[in-house]
Amino acid sequence: MSKPSTSPSSATDQPNETLVEVEGLKKYYGEAGRFSGPPVKAVDGVTFNIEEGETLGLVGESGSGKTTLGRTLIQLETATEGRVSFSGQDITKLSGDELKQWRKNAQIVFQDPESSLNDRMTVGELVREPLDAHDWKSPAERREKVRSLLSAVGLQEDHYFRYPHQFSGGQRQRIGIARALALEPDFLVLDEPVSALDASVQAKILNLLEDLQEEFGLTYLFIAHDLSVVRHICDRVAVMYLGKIMEIGETEELYTDAQNPYTKSLLSAIPRPDPTSERTRITLPGTPPSPRDPPEGCQFSTRCPAKIRPEQFADLNDDTWDAIEQFREVVRERTRLDVGVRDRMKRQLGVFSKFDDIEAAATELFDDVEIPPDVEKPIQTAIEHVKDGYPGRARNHLKAEFGGVCDTQRPEMHPVSESGRLSYCHRHSDEYADVDTTLERRTDGH
Amino acid sequence: MENADDLADRESDGLWSRVMTNPTPAARWAAVATVLLLLEFGAFAGGLLTILDAIVMGATALLDVVVGIFAPGLAQSIVDVQLAASTFIEGVRHAAESLPTLLSRDVIPNQGYQTQSGTWNGTFLGLSPAAAWALRLSLVLLYSLFAFYWLYKGWQLFRTHYRKADWTPRDDMVARLQNHSWGKFGIIVLVLFLTMSLFGSTMAPSTVDQNITSSYSHEIQYFSEESGQVETVTVGQANFNSKSKGAGDQNVGVMSYDQYDRFHPFGTLTNGRDLFTYMMGGAQITLMVAGIAIGLASLIAALLALVASYYTGVVDLSILTLADGVVSIPQLLLLILVSVVFQNHWLSSVLNGGLLLALIFGLTTWPFLWRSLRGPALQVAEEEWVDAAKSFGQRPTTTMRKHMLPYVLGYLLIYASMSVGGIIIGMASLSFLGNGLGITPPTPAWGRVISLGQPYVSTQSWHISLIPGVMIVILVTGANALGDGIRDAIDPESEGDSEEEAAAAGGGA
Numbered sequence: 045m046s047k048p049s050t051s052p053s054s055a056t057d058q059p060n061e062t063l064v065e066v067e068g069l070k071k072y073y074g075e076a077g078r079f080s081g082p083p084v085k086a087v088d089g090v091t092f093n094i095e096e097g098e099t100l101g102l103v104g105e106s107g108s109g110k111t112t113l114g115r116t117l118i119q120l121e122t123a124t125e126g127r128v129s130f131s132g133q134d135i136t137k138l139s140g141d142e143l144k145q146w147r148k149n150a151q152i153v154f155q156d157p158e159s160s161l162n163d164r165m166t167v168g169e170l171v172r173e174p175l176d177a178h179d180w181k182s183p184a185e186r187r188e189k190v191r192s193l194l195s196a197v198g199l200q201e202d203h204y205f206r207y208p209h210q211f212s213g214g215q216r217q218r219i220g221i222a223r224a225l226a227l228e229p230d231f232l233v234l235d236e237p238v239s240a241l242d243a244s245v246q247a248k249i250l251n252l253l254e255d256l257q258e259e260f261g262l263t264y265l266f267i268a269h270d271l272s273v274v275r276h277i278c279d280r281v282a283v284m285y286l287g288k289i290m291e292i293g294e295t296e297e298l299y300t301d302a303q304n305p306y307t308k309s310l311l312s313a314i315p316r317p318d319p320t321s322e323r324t325r326i327t328l329p330g331t332p333p334s335p336r337d338p339p340e341g342c343q344f345s346t347r348c349p350a351k352i353r354p355e356q357f358a359d360l361n362d363d364t365w366d367a368i369e370q371f372r373e374v375v376r377e378r379t380r381l382d383v384g385v386r387d388r389m390k391r392q393l394g395v396f397s398k399f400d401d402i403e404a405a406a407t408e409l410f411d412d413v414e415i416p417p418d419v420e421k422p423i424q425t426a427i428e429h430v431k432d433g434y435p436g437r438a439r440n441h442l443k444a445e446f447g448g449v450c451d452t453q454r455p456e457m458h459p460v461s462e463s464g465r466l467s468y469c470h471r472h473s474d475e476y477a478d479v480d481t482t483l484e485r486r487t488d489g490h
Numbered sequence: 491m492e493n494a495d496d497l498a499d500r501e502s503d504g505l506w507s508r509v510m511t512n513p514t515p516a517a518r519w520a521a522v523a524t525v526l527l528l529l530e531f532g533a534f535a536g537g538l539l540t541i542l543d544a545i546v547m548g549a550t551a552l553l554d555v556v557v558g559i560f561a562p563g564l565a566q567s568i569v570d571v572q573l574a575a576s577t578f579i580e581g582v583r584h585a586a587e588s589l590p591t592l593l594s595r596d597v598i599p600n601q602g603y604q605t606q607s608g609t610w611n612g613t614f615l616g617l618s619p620a621a622a623w624a625l626r627l628s629l630v631l632l633y634s635l636f637a638f639y640w641l642y643k644g645w646q647l648f649r650t651h652y653r654k655a656d657w658t659p660r661d662d663m664v665a666r667l668q669n670h671s672w673g674k675f676g677i678i679v680l681v682l683f684l685t686m687s688l689f690g691s692t693m694a695p696s697t698v699d700q701n702i703t704s705s706y707s708h709e710i711q712y713f714s715e716e717s718g719q720v721e722t723v724t725v726g727q728a729n730f731n732s733k734s735k736g737a738g739d740q741n742v743g744v745m746s747y748d749q750y751d752r753f754h755p756f757g758t759l760t761n762g763r764d765l766f767t768y769m770m771g772g773a774q775i776t777l778m779v780a781g782i783a784i785g786l787a788s789l790i791a792a793l794l795a796l797v798a799s800y801y802t803g804v805v806d807l808s809i810l811t812l813a814d815g816v817v818s819i820p821q822l823l824l825l826i827l828v829s830v831v832f833q834n835h836w837l838s839s840v841l842n843g844g845l846l847l848a849l850i851f852g853l854t855t856w857p858f859l860w861r862s863l864r865g866p867a868l869q870v871a872e873e874e875w876v877d878a879a880k881s882f883g884q885r886p887t888t889t890m891r892k893h894m895l896p897y898v899l900g901y902l903l904i905y906a907s908m909s910v911g912g913i914i915i916g917m918a919s920l921s922f923l924g925n926g927l928g929i930t931p932p933t934p935a936w937g938r939v940i941s942l943g944q945p946y947v948s949t950q951s952w953h954i955s956l957i958p959g960v961m962i963v964i965l966v967t968g969a970n971a972l973g974d975g976i977r978d979a980i981d982p983e984s985e986g987d988s989e990e991e992a993a994a995a996g997g998g999a
Binding site for chain 2: 115118120143144145147148151152154156159160161162163164165166173174177178205206207209210220223226227
């Protein structure tokens with residue numbers, strides 16, 4: 045939006061001041077009790093900067109932790125670990141009055157304008173409330189301020205005494221934006237601000253946000269799941285998957301030349317109006333793993349189309365390898381199921397039979413593919429483990445046998461372009477073939 | 491469309507200046523309201539002062555108990571202050587009640603005697619006592635219904651002429667309540683009973699003081715057939731000869747005169763007292779105790795529901811445990827226990843024992859209300875506007891008050907009006923059991939009179955038990971109807987009987 049058309053701002057040549065610095069931020073839910081299960085790792089160690097005046101897009105499928113990240117940045121959630129520095133000040137340590145004072149600097153616009161406005165208050169009261177909460181100047185000046193805010197977001201001044209019920213979704217979102225702007229913040233978290241709106245209204249709200257950014261010199265974190273909206277409005281984009289940033293960099297660059305396998309598959313899913321377009325769509329198998337139990341290695345490893353195979357399986361037929369990966373996914377799903385007390389007893393007695401259907405699943409997967417003996421043996425062992433009621437053992441066994449670096453090690457953020465774009469993937473290190481070659485080889489094979 | 495200047499005026503000015511710019515409707519309304527108020531100023535002031543007295547007593551009592559734990563000497567001085575304040579309020583109240591009011595027994599007297607010629611002496615315009623009483627009663631009822639309507643009218647005026655917003659969500663609720671006949675029935679029942687408690691002494695053929703509490707210090711005149719002349723007798727003596735005992739000629743039934751030319755709309759009691767007067771006196775104490783109790787319970791329930799749902803976690807859990815603890819105490823047993831323990835304590839003399847009852851009912855009823863409120867409160871706490879308030883640093887108390895309370899208040903009204911029935915029945919049960927429980931005799935209490943009349947239910951003196959019973963049924967039904975009406979007004983999609991309501995309504999002993 046504020047992007048200079050000639051030389052895009054970037055991390056390397058630093059034309060702007062850094063406004064928000066996020067370092068190793070983690071947000072886990074529900075780890076308090078001794079008896080509760082493993083925590084939900086909504087945000088699992090992310091590091092990035094937001095430059096002053098820029099718009100950083102944050103995309104990802106639902107459950108990837110993008111909203112949690114946004115809420116943690118403005119201290120609606122308390123960070124489990126890590127730092128969030130705002131103009132150099134670590135805000136995760138703030139509390140009481142200091143926190144209240146700081147809150148003026150960072151505000152949020154919520155996704156659903158239906159539930160983010162208290163509909164027992166008039167529009168005027170709603171927009172005025174932040175000013176009242178901070179005892180901003182005199183009441184008369186507050187009313188004046190509210191009126192100017194209302195016209196700034198494209199509402200009429202005589203809407204002051206109306207109730208949110210009397211407005212359409214787009215207008216309600218405008219009220220929400222006016223409220224977020226009341227304290228003149230520097231930084232706004234826009235949590236999917238247009239996803240609840242009609243397409244025609246979306247464009248108007250996006251334009252309004254762009255105009256406001258210019259007028260008030262705002263910095264945005266724009267959370268979205270709609271990739272085309274992000275491309276339209278953002279200077280830089282961060283792609284999130286399972287609480288981790290997969291790739292972050294200049295918007296245009298990232299859209300035209302994605303490096304991370306996850307970004308590639310996301311972008312390949314955007315429908316193209318051009319029927320002659322040659323790009324092949326990469327479909328991801330399965331569903332994202334539970335954030336309670338993310339993979340030990342790369343978060344994306346369970347579904348990655350460019351996953352690195354261990355050396356000894358390098359020559360294995362692609363179909364066989366896919367079947368193995370799918371089988372591992374099936375076993376992984378089994379580990380999510382709770383085993384009740386009765387089944388535990390059965391397991392002890394060796395009469396457990398609940399998981400016997402694993403055999404049928406395996407047959408179906410491996411029926412049409414050739415299986416070399418060094419593959420067959422571990423698979424059989426795994427099937428036995430599952431049938432005995434220990435899918436966890438089966439999972440570990442399979443990982444030990446078939447796991448590569450993606451299964452065992454967290455990747456680093458590798459710089460992947462001149463402008464300082466970063467991607468979270470083992471393939472960017474020199475030891476391995478890069479993502480493009482791998483994916484091409486695979487799509488050719490199909 | 492109005493221009494910005496108009497708007498600025500409308501916005502920045504208070505209600506007063508808005509009234510000044512368009513004074514006619516407000517002035518008209520205020521003129522009628524002033525006349526209404528002046529007509530019955532004494533009664534209103536008396537009623538308000540009675541409530542004020544109870545509040546002062548309650549507040550100082552609480553302070554006294556708390557301070558008493560740490561410093562008994564200080565507690566004594568609080569009692570002294572309390573006594574002085576109460577005596578002062580009492581004095582003012584008597585002064586206020588002695589102010590002439592238009593619809594008083596002095597203006598339309600109904601006590602007199604009939605001479606041999608058939609003419610009535612001492613009654614209003616020589617009407618029969620029955621007619622004079624009926625006239626006074628209907629005038630009071632008309633007055634109170636009109637006054638209530640006029641209050642509503644005032645709100646409508648405010649809405650059309652002086653309110654800043656053209657429309658509020660509350661307007662729709664009022665409109666829905668207007669179309670809800672069952673709810674309107676509830677409102678009318680409540681207004682009628684409130685009238686009874688405020689104007690009871692004017693509506694009754696006699697007063698509680700004259701007829702019940704100090705009957706031997708009042709005298710009435712009657713025409714004696716035997717001696718052929720007007721004679722004087724104490725009310726107590728007259729009562730003694732007007733008993734309703736079921737058998738033989740010992741019965742003064744509904745809508746009949748006794749031998750002293752006194753008219754008894756609901757007949758007399760087993761001790762010859764007037765049942766209608768008794769019921770009016772009972773209405774006052776019943777509504778006052780039930781009001782204080784449900785007010786206290788609502789306050790605690792709303793406060794704890796908001797705190798529990800805002801902070802959740804440990805706070806919620808501890809309140810839950812507390813509520814469960816309170817619920818596990820059998821209410822009736824506790825009431826009996828506390829009544830016995832406090833028998834000679836000064837607290838049990840406030841409002842003739844009513845305040846103590848109200849406190850116990852209030853402190854044992856809140857968990858039922860709290861349970862019903864906790865769900866809606868948790869739901870509101872999850873709304874994004876609460877997060878929004880947090881995001882700009884709003885204080886938790888303000889967030890609870892502005893963003894959560896308005897959504898919980900409706901539910902509170904519903905459950906409170908349904909639970910109040912349980913408290914009324916609970917009070918009646920205590921008075922019914924007697925033996926030092928409930929309201930201290932001879933102050934009228936509905937339950938006691940039901941108990942008195944119990945042996946005569948199947949005789950000609952059936953009225954003694956039946957009429958108070960029916961009145962309790964009407965009041966409790968009315969309160970429930972009001973609750974239904976409010977529920978449907980708040981949430982037009984809500985269905986009829988839910989289990990929660992049953993749980994809340996069953997809160998009584």
